[in-house]
Amino acid sequence: MCMAHCISSLPxxxxxxxxxxxxxxETHFAYLDSGAPxxxxxxxxxxxxxxxxxxxxxxxxxxxxxxxxxxxxxFQKVVELAPASSVRIVAMNRSDYPGSSTVSExxxxxxxxxxxxxxxxxxxRGADVLAFVDRFIQEYRLPAISEDGQxxxxxxxxxxxxxxxxIAALASALKADSAVQSRLAKYIRALILEDPASVALxxxxxxxxxxxxxxxxxxxxxxxxxxxxxxxxxxxxxxxSKRDPKTLTYAxxxxxxxxxxxxxxxxxxxxxxxxxxxxxxxxxxxxxxxxSRHVYEQVFFGKDIxxxxxxxxxxxxxxxxxxxxxxTTFWQVQDDxxxxxxxxxxxxxxxxxxxxxxxxxxxxxxxxxxxxx
Numbered sequence: 442m443c444m445a446h447c448i449s450s451l452p453x454x455x456x457x458x459x460x461x462x463x464x465x466x467e468t469h470f471a472y473l474d475s476g477a478p479x480x481x482x483x484x485x486x487x488x489x490x491x492x493x494x495x496x497x498x499x500x501x502x503x504x505x506x507x508x509x510x511x512x513x514x515x516f517q518k519v520v521e522l523a524p525a526s527s528v529r530i531v532a533m534n535r536s537d538y539p540g541s542s543t544v545s546e547x548x549x550x551x552x553x554x555x556x557x558x559x560x561x562x563x564x565x566r567g568a569d570v571l572a573f574v575d576r577f578i579q580e581y582r583l584p585a586i587s588e589d590g591q592x593x594x595x596x597x598x599x600x601x602x603x604x605x606x607x608i609a610a611l612a613s614a615l616k617a618d619s620a621v622q623s624r625l626a627k628y629i630r631a632l633i634l635e636d637p638a639s640v641a642l643x644x645x646x647x648x649x650x651x652x653x654x655x656x657x658x659x660x661x662x663x664x665x666x667x668x669x670x671x672x673x674x675x676x677x678x679x680x681x682s683k684r685d686p687k688t689l690t691y692a693x694x695x696x697x698x699x700x701x702x703x704x705x706x707x708x709x710x711x712x713x714x715x716x717x718x719x720x721x722x723x724x725x726x727x728x729x730x731x732x733s734r735h736v737y738e739q740v741f742f743g744k745d746i747x748x749x750x751x752x753x754x755x756x757x758x759x760x761x762x763x764x765x766x767x768x769t770t771f772w773q774v775q776d777d778x779x780x781x782x783x784x785x786x787x788x789x790x791x792x793x794x795x796x797x798x799x800x801x802x803x804x805x806x807x808x809x810x811x812x813x814x
Contacts, residue, residue: 459540462580464572471540472533472573473516475523477581482592484630484813485583486523487574488516488532489610491601492722515705518802526806528813529583533573535606536566537721544721552728560732564616566725567609567736570597574610575621578628585627586752594752596631596813601795602722604637605733611753612736615745622749629750631812632740634757635805636767636795640726643734647769651691673701675762675794684772689765698762701796741774742781756812759789760797767795786812 459471477483516532523530534541544566551562574597577583584593599607611632614625639646653659653667675695679688694700740746741755759771771789778785790797790808798805 459534461540462573462576464569464576467545468536468542468569468572470533470535470542470569470573471538472531473520475520475528475530477529478524478527480527482584482587483527483529484593485529485531485595486633486809486813487570487577487595487597488530489535489570489597489599489603489606490515490532490538491603515796515799519798519805522802522806526810528806528810531577533570535603536569549721549724552724556731559728560735563605563609563725563729563732563736564613566606567611568613568616570606570610571613571617571625575625578624583628586630590630590752593628594630594813595628596633596809597629598633598635598809599637599641600635600798601638602641602726604634604641605725605729607632607634608642608733608736608740611740611746611750614749615739626750626752630752631754631756633809633812634755635798635809636758636760636763637770638766639770639773640730641733642737642770642774643730643732644737644770644773645730647686649686649689649691650765652764652766670700670702672764673794673796674764675700676764677762678765678768681761681768681789686765686769689768691765695762698794698800701794701799705799738777738781741777741785747784754786754812755784756786756788758808758812759787760793760795761789761791762793763795 459473461469461471463469516530520530520532536542536544548562548565551558551565574595578595583595586592586594597607597610599605611629614622614629617625634641653671654664656664659667671692671694675698676690676693677695677697678690679685681688747753757771757774760767771787774785775787778787788808788811790804793801793804797808
């Protein structure tokens with residue numbers, strides 16, 4: 442079916458603005474909230490998106506059968522299923538994305554400074570995410586973790602590059618004031634990384650790699666759209682148990698399943714916002730390797746964060762048919778976990794890709810709930 446026909450056959454939409462929560466005097470985040478399920482003993486997942494795909498400034502509401510779209514429209518499907526799954530899902534738009542405040546020039550200038558300046562920039566971005574979580578907990582009176590640990594509490598989930606912000610959020614808790622630390626200790630039960638790439642953890646890119654955005658043989662104007670389609674593809678890798686990069690498929694998507702983006706609403710500008718990729722997110726990936734590695738090791742393997750947040754569990758969700766970038770990062774975290782203490786939970790899920798929350802929202806929620814147990 443051609444794209445033009447897809448566009449012409451879609452039902453009309455009306456739009457509602459996403460709500461906004463003030464994080465501090467300079468920062469606010471737009472967000473999408475599933476609302477509380479019909480129980481007092483629910484758990485909440487705060488979702489931090491990756492590059493380009495974000496929570497748009499509006500929620501398309503269809504007059505016919507819902508065809509779900511832009512981001513937290515990429516998270517819209519899991520948001521809709523959340524109440525029936527006895528969880529609450531809150532997907533926020535990071536700074537520089539629609540509906541949220543921009544990263545100031547003063548903050549961006551830190552990325553042109555020293556390693557300490559870059560570390561401060563990452564810490565500030567993490568503090569914004571943590572402040573959103575803390576403010577939301579108070580404003581909506583979310584249930585805390587029960588004494589037996591079976592109900593209540595919150596998880597922070599980072600998807601793709603969002604993993605960097607989620608990790609930095611927990612690291613910033615070490616610098617928060619005592620009242621915030623005391624409150625969060627009663628709430629935070631999990632950090633979930635959803636198919637993170639190496640750049641989000643400050644892990645060097647493996648020697649064997651490929652991406653359309655890095656391939657200079659591709660015409661410049663085609664690299665970004667090609668890269669987005671490639672990111673959302675399925676890949677038929679070899680035997681992953683061998684942990685051999687040579688068994689991975691790097692360029693050619695599977696023909697068994699179409700890329701996830703082809704089933705998204707074809708109003709591309711409503712789905713993808715590439716401006717931050719050319720600005721703050723691009724600089725984030727280019728400049729924050731060292732600081733990202735530091736907070737990754739601090740949160741995953743450090744004793745201080747475990748002492749501050751005694752209920753914290755760390756999970757890495759791998760997706761078997763995701764791009765090579767997710768697989769090799771999963772292997773690296775496995776190696777680090779074996780080296781530094783074994784306190785990280787890792788699981789590779791079959792028949793899923795980088796956009797599992799779009800293509801298989803039931804599976805996404807089921808896997809996330811494992812981390813909440």
